[in-house]
């Protein structure tokens with residue numbers, strides 16, 4: 001979106017005013033930006049990916065490299081979502097339990113096509129955590145059952161099993177993911193850690209720590225051969241990477257649409273294969289997978305419609321083009337980070353295990369949170385501070401609105417801050 005002369009003047013003015021006035025002013029700017037966001041989607045497929053940034057409300061001069069935490073919603077998507085919301089409020093019952101139910105179902109069908117599964121296998125949720133909780137609850141594990149997982153799981157994919165361990169006597173076994181890794185080596189570790197009582201393997205598609213893309217098709221074969229369920233936490237997958245769940249072969253797949261699918265915050269998906277539905281029966285899906293049933297209750301209707309608009313946006317650009325762009329920025333990022341001597345790149349180099357997330361471990365004596373704060377305040381670059389298995393780490397993630405310049409800015413900033 002081109003910065004109008006009027007906006008610049010207003011921004012300059014706001015910079016000189018107090019914070020309260022500035023917030024009100026920014027809301028005004030937001031409305032203008034949203035109004036400018038009306039977009040003919042058919043042009044997106046032809047536009048250069050280096051020009052995508054204009055479709056987002058990101059602060060001017062901000063290199064946002066933390067899509068892995070939350071993705072920005074395109075202004076076009078936000079505008080359509082708000083329009084729907086206004087329409088809903090004109091007559092909540094007639095609209096909300098009338099035409100909007102049908103519209104939500106259309107979004108569900110679109111989401112099923114997006115992940116490559118049947119609409120009867122796809123539920124819309126509010127996030128990955130909720131989806132994972134639903135799967136775990138629906139598995140009805142018993143005392144003495146085992147769940148096999150990894151040491152790189154996010155709380156959103158791990159708490160559901162910890163609940164079972166605390167309240168139901170379920171035993172959690174853990175594979176420590178090696179770095180660097182090879183696909184077969186990873187599968188071998190899982191195979192060795194399985195017990196006759198392992199009822200589920202629960203693993204990320206892409207780890208939030210190092211961006212390692214796990215060999216899900218191989219893990220699916222392993223799970224099937226042992227008669228256990230493969231539960232995948234796909235929070236860091238669809239949208240940045242092309243994901244077709246039937247090709248992965250897993251039993252369930254959970255994701256957050258507010259990350260890589262660039263949908264409004266509070267939207268997620270859950271796939272449970274037809275076969276797995278026989279043994280996974282979440283309470284909320286007791287009356288079917290539709291967006292509104294007696295078992296799931298009233299939904300956040302506007303954001304669900306927003307999810308549909310976000311998928312239209314991504315589909316119009318082209319999912320393969322987006323993945324290629326993200327992985328090409330990752331290659332640039334990986335190479336440039338490796339040249340900075342004092343830091344260690346902890347993400348996999350092998351393309352088959354790689355994703356648009358790249359993490360580094362900083363040297364002792366340099367605090368990751370301080371570096372991240374300085375990157376933002378002095379260089380206008382946003383990255384994620386990592387805690388957990390990556391020691392003193394930072395994570396960088398790139399999406400369709402990022403460019404090679406953003407990556408260069410990050411690397412220049414890191415050199416300045418770390419040396």
Ligand SMILES: Cc1ncc(COP(=O)(O)O)c(C=O)c1O
Pocket residue numbers: 068069127128129130153154155156157204206207208233234235236256
């Ligand atoms: C791998 C993984 N799983 C689950 C989550 C939780 O996502 P949400 O808060 O959208 O449920 C995240 C968030 O970063 C994640 O990276």
